[in-house]
Amino acid sequence: MAEFDKNILSIKDLSIGYDSKIVAEHINFELENGMLCGVVGINGVGKSTLLRTLGGFQPKLSGDIFLNEKPLEKYTSSNLSKELSVVLTEQPASKNLTVQELIALGRQPYTNWLGTLTKEDKQQIEASLDAFLLKELRHRKCHELSDGQLQRVLVSRAMAQDTSLILLDEPTTHLDLYHKVQILKMLQELAHDKQKTILFTTHEIELAIQLCDRILILDGKDHPFGDPCQLIEQKHFDSLFPSEMVQFDAKTGSFKVSK
Template sequence: MIAEKPHTVLKATDLSVGYFSKKKPIPVAENIHFELEQGELIGLVGANGVGKSTLLRSLVGMQPIVSGSIEINGQNLSGLSSLVLATQLSVVLTEAPASKNLTVQELVTLGRQPYTNWMGSLSETDKKQIKYALEITDTEKLAYKKCFELSDGQLQRASIARALAQDTPLILLDEPTTHLDLYHRAYILKLLKQLTAETGKTILFSTHEIDLAIQLSDTMIVMTETSVVCEQPCKLIEAGSFDALFPKDTIAFDKNTGRFSIRK
């Protein structure tokens, strides 16, 4: 019996990302190739300044690419309208909601905007998806709290719930563990892992929690100043890809434990 080929949700081909100055391209990262499959948790890691946020913004259409192509479920990103794109991917950024005076329920309900009618009325399907998003992120008991009343960890869970309410096959998160303590960093990443298993969604997140990402990710994208590599964590360890992330005179990577340590 022939194994079914995994479905590719997000594909980058010969991609270069960066900025434009006076219409002249200034690449930050080049020669990017990857195919991310359905139901995977993918960690995007690299030192500050290598272009992780630039890559994420480019993948969701917030920033024009320098060259190459991005495909979402077989469709070129450049050919998707904003409304269609909103049904294909959802984004969780590090910034707080525009109005922290919203309740958690109201914030999560915003995720249904691509599907509501012109009056913004919620269907039974909308209500079920909102309820599910609150339940699976354990934010149901926070539903009527204002966002400004939440801790950083609670607000992050509420933002993830909003993305789940949007019900897209692909979710991208920019450093979802920023400002969280160790317990809540681990909690959020374990939640993302749980969501891929239970919903079949593909979740790509950037993070500085490289040790945790190695333990939990199905696939990782490792960015350095000279290369971008996408592979399973065990294969990246074997290839020495993590050794190149930081100066060796300061930070050492132990291939046996999969952890970083400070050189004394």
């Protein structure tokens, strides 16, 4: 069982949205180092908006975001890039780069103005290639990769950035079941073995229940957060879908279509 002892991310009474339109409000949760946390909920409930807000891509509407016990808005963009890495659903514009070149971009926050890679930079790149089983693909162009391979490269780049917090928006989209499990198992290992705190949005609720240390349910009301088993016991997953269509089986941690 993983041990957690250092607070990395603290969210207090957060409201998110666009301009004056609130998408979700009264969000509260805390993540410690080495935690893998999934954010689940139906479409339109604010999962991607939350991730973009935590990543500094759009402003919060109200509330507090603390990263390593420091308010998020107190970070400069260069300092934030050393504490936080983000993998969004948009495909990278640099798909003509090789796998190794794209992963090396994760070291930009640490290189000099010429972008010269130090010995430490190269070690981080090698460790990232190794962790996500990409060494044999290092010289392949990214546009030649399958969806699953490219997703591993993008997560590997985030690992090479060597931040305490990694945010991922739908990292298993368009992947088959094998590659969904592969990516999430790799994220779990990255969190537990390298003591990275990883927060990701997902529709793979059953996989998240099995692999995550914590889950945040964006439900449009109370936004329950906690250990997956506790959330099951408290019947929070039951409210995700209309019971006449889908029922949650607490014994197996899975959903069944109502007949």
